Each structure stands twice: as structure tokens, then as C-alpha cells.
Amino acid sequence: MNVSLFPLSTEEVLSGFDWVISRFQDLESDASEVICDLGEDGGVVESFFARIGASDVAALAVSGGALLGDDDFGTACTFLTAGQVKEVNEFLSSISVREVMGVAPDVLNGVIRGGIPDGYLDDLETSLIDFWKVYELAARGDMCVAQICEG
Structure with a gap:
């Protein structure tokens, strides 16, 4: 499943799934x-x-929240309220991307056979930096975060 996240105002979320x-x-x-x-x-x-003891926040931040809608063809949209965004951002502010990436080799060795592909860790780190940015921007602007799940 492909997951993408981005900040939106409450008004934008209330405009509905298609919007x-x-x-x-x-x-x-x-x-x-x-x-x-x-x-x-x-x-x-x-x-x-989960490896650093934050599975509840992670589930909420990555793919949780309330269901806004789906298209019955594999695309769904969930969202976190501004309050939930602040909760996630407070947690993210208490740790660093480097801390999270520190557990990557152990986690990935249990998932990927034959070793971690060249460049994969760098790509994941870039994604995590963007993840932090989305929540920081949304929290500063008292915004929601929409999560699009495809597949």
C-alpha cells in the first residue's frame, strides 16, 4: 500500500473525499x-x-485517524484532527530522525532478505525528514493531516 501525507486546513478536510x-x-x-x-x-x-516504543503514535501518524472516504477501487483517505496533529508533533519533537534511523538496520534485516539495497536507507531518511516537516507545518498552522492510502 502506498501512503502519502500532507497538511490541510479543517475547512479543506470538510470539503470531502473527492476534493x-x-x-x-x-x-x-x-x-x-x-x-x-x-x-x-x-x-x-x-x-x-514500534522498535523505539512508540507504536501507538506511529500507527496514528502513518495511517490512523478518521476515515474521510474511499473510492471503492483501492484509494482511501484518512485524516488527523488538528489536536491529533499536535499530539504527534509533540512526540516527533522529542526525538530525532537520527534516533529513528538508528533502529533501521535491525528492523530491515528482519524484513529484507539478502541485505539492504544501496541507497534505501538514504531514501527512508529523506522520507522521515519530510514526515517531520508535514507534522511540524501542520501543527504550527493548527491544521489537519490527510493520509492517502492507495493499493
């Missing part, structure tokens, strides 16, 4: 926008957080 999906497509094509594309690594990221 949020359309907004996501617009944001995805604009390199200047803050968006986190975890791709198929959402479960891996959740495993990293």
Missing part, C-alpha cells in the same frame, strides 16, 4: 509543497517507531 483527492493531486505535482510520500514504506516506518 481532498483532487487537492492531493495538485500538491503532488508542485515540488514546492510540503508532502510526505512514504510509498510502500509506511509499514516499515511504523516498525521503526
